[in-house]
Amino acid sequence: MSFNDKIAxxxxxIPRSGIRDFFELVLGxxxxxxxxxxxxxxxxxxxxxxxxxxxxxxxxxxxxxxLGMEKLRKAISASVQKQFNVNYDYxxxxxxxxGVSEALDLxxxxxLNPGDEVIYHEPCYVSYDPSISLxxxxxxxxxxxxxxxxxxxxxxxxxxxxxxxKILILNFPxxxxxxxxKQKELQDIADLCISKDLIVITDEIYSELxxxxxxxxxxxxxxxxxxxxxxxxxxxxxxxxxxxFRLGYSCAPxxxxxxxxxxHQYSMLCAPITSQVAAIEALENGxxxxxxxxxxxxxxxxxxxxxxxxxxxxxxMPGGAFYAFPDIRGSGLSSKKFATDLLDTESVAAVPGDxxxxxxxxxxxxxxxxxxxxxxxxxxxxxRFVDSLK
Amino acid sequence: xxxxxxxxxxxxxxxxxxLSSELGIGADQIEKIISDLIDSGAILGFTxxxxxxxxxxxxxxxxxxEVKLTPERGGxxxxxxxxxxxxxxxxxxxxxxxxxDLCVVISGSSLHNVATFVAEKLSTLEGVxxxxxxFQLKKYKSNGFLAELDGSGERLPVSP
Numbered sequence: 001m002s003f004n005d006k007i008a009x010x011x012x013x014i015p016r017s018g019i020r021d022f023f024e025l026v027l028g029x030x031x032x033x034x035x036x037x038x039x040x041x042x043x044x045x046x047x048x049x050x051x052x053x054x055x056x057x058x059x060x061x062x063x064x065x066x067l068g069m070e071k072l073r074k075a076i077s078a079s080v081q082k083q084f085n086v087n088y089d090y091x092x093x094x095x096x097x098x099g100v101s102e103a104l105d106l107x108x109x110x111x112l113n114p115g116d117e118v119i120y121h122e123p124c125y126v127s128y129d130p131s132i133s134l135x136x137x138x139x140x141x142x143x144x145x146x147x148x149x150x151x152x153x154x155x156x157x158x159x160x161x162x163x164x165x166k167i168l169i170l171n172f173p174x175x176x177x178x179x180x181x182k183q184k185e186l187q188d189i190a191d192l193c194i195s196k197d198l199i200v201i202t203d204e205i206y207s208e209l210x211x212x213x214x215x216x217x218x219x220x221x222x223x224x225x226x227x228x229x230x231x232x233x234x235x236x237x238x239x240x241x242x243x244x245f246r247l248g249y250s251c252a253p254x255x256x257x258x259x260x261x262x263x264h265q266y267s268m269l270c271a272p273i274t275s276q277v278a279a280i281e282a283l284e285n286g287x288x289x290x291x292x293x294x295x296x297x298x299x300x301x302x303x304x305x306x307x308x309x310x311x312x313x314x315x316x317m318p319g320g321a322f323y324a325f326p327d328i329r330g331s332g333l334s335s336k337k338f339a340t341d342l343l344d345t346e347s348v349a350a351v352p353g354d355x356x357x358x359x360x361x362x363x364x365x366x367x368x369x370x371x372x373x374x375x376x377x378x379x380x381x382x383x384r385f386v387d388s389l390k
Numbered sequence: 391x392x393x394x395x396x397x398x399x400x401x402x403x404x405x406x407x408x409l410s411s412e413l414g415i416g417a418d419q420i421e422k423i424i425s426d427l428i429d430s431g432a433i434l435g436f437t438x439x440x441x442x443x444x445x446x447x448x449x450x451x452x453x454x455x456e457v458k459l460t461p462e463r464g465g466x467x468x469x470x471x472x473x474x475x476x477x478x479x480x481x482x483x484x485x486x487x488x489x490x491d492l493c494v495v496i497s498g499s500s501l502h503n504v505a506t507f508v509a510e511k512l513s514t515l516e517g518v519x520x521x522x523x524x525f526q527l528k529k530y531k532s533n534g535f536l537a538e539l540d541g542s543g544e545r546l547p548v549s550p
């Protein structure tokens with residue numbers, strides 16, 4: 001039986017992820033030093049795991065409120081107030097989800113009618129484009145460039161605005177470029193959103209992981225008049241090294257939260273209770289562990305970026321997240337060819353930049369949430385490979 | 391300085407160059423700060439933290455000894471505690487609150503050697519009232535390091 005005519009057209013239209021192609025090349029080889037991961041190399045801090053274990057021991061295995069446990073929503077509301085200086089009512093404006101990925105999907109499905117356009121900056125996380133498409137929206141990308149440290153500018157967004165534009169997705173610090181935005185440029189974007197009546201989905205998943213002492217991360221939702229048109233998405237995966245717990249949340253005006261909740265209650269019912277309990281522990285007692293990891297990432301970042309620049313692969317200093325994004329255009333190779341040859345000759349895996357959208361071509365994503373000794377070996381391999389091209 | 395000490399406590403093998411680039415302080419200055427810390431006794435030494443079960447000389451035995459002392463007028467437990475601490479066999483020596491006075495951790499090349507040390511050197515000291523020796527059976531964590539590596543085996547090699 002052929003399934004080709006059974007699979008939905010919408011799904012058939014979506015191309016295979018470039019990450020998955022590369023994943024299959026790496027899979028089954030145990031000699032590879034991988035800089036290709038999108039998660040911390042730390043396990044979740046023990047006190048968080050212990051809270052989850054204790055919850056299971058107590059027999060907490062039931063459903064929770066669709067919105068998420070009240071105690072967790074209160075903790076989220078307090079944490080968002082403290083971190084971003086925006087006040088969300090835990091009763092009606094906070095929704096606990098299965099990772100930010102679910103929250104993004106919910107936001108798109110709750111807001112988009114077929115044909116509505118969603119603007120996002122690129123290179124970007126691999127899910128944005130397909131999440132928009134699967135919600136019957138039209139993805140519209142704004143390329144960002146290394147000359148601007150991959151920040152996005154209001155005027156470039158404005159060029160892409162049409163009468164069908166409905167949503168702008170922002171993700172700072174950015175996966176895969178590590179870009180961060182200063183408040184002034186963010187304010188220009190906020191002004192544009194207000195004048196063009198755009199809703200902003202701001203993916204804040206890396207917001208704790210910023211490294212410059214004089215940089216203060218600002219969420220666009222905290223700027224004047226922006227809370228009412230923003231959906232703030234955040235979660236526990238990156239800062240607390242809790243990727244496998246699959247826990248995120250959205251903070252949004254009550255009507256939007258209610259619309260997202262409608263989908264969530266029928267598709268997901270609620271986020272897993274064990275993960276919710278772990279998240280409460282993370283918010284109550286996890287800040288010290290986050291700070292420790294952040295400092296480790298910063299020294300690894302400094303090392304990796306200086307190595308890339310020294311070996312002749314220009315690399316901007318990423319202000320956040322845990323990725324370096326070196327420019328490999330000088331090699332004359334495509335991202336894919338560079339990554340594949342590097343893997344073959346030096347057994348070092350880094351993700352071709354075009355996996356994150358066309359404007360990522362010419363770059364590689366290298367994760368520095370990796371043991372420093374592995375990074376050192378990987379950089380040696382990189383250097384040998386780059387020298388061999390000269 | 392706090393950060394420097396923290397980095398050295400996590401990994402005493404950090405090179406001066408690594409510390410210099412991490413902290414943004416010149417290498418010469420790092421060397422000076424570290425040698426000052428050593429000279430003042432703030433840093434007592436650098437060592438490798440080992441898992442005895444994975445080292446060939448696994449016959450080595452460790453014991454924790456509870457020691458009760460008679461305190462002295464003028465110095466309390468200090469003189470005797472310092473005297474006990476000076477034996478090469480003693481790895482650490484701490485004054486405790488609670489049911490006994492000194493907690494002495496010692497190691498020796500055999501059970502017999504440890505027993506001999508306790509019986510002949512420690513118990514016979516004037517002022518030592520009693521000892522209770524507990525032999526170490528297995529090490530799970532030492533100086534902040536778990537003896538078995540923790541988790542992280544299942545990371546996908548490439549993920550978004």
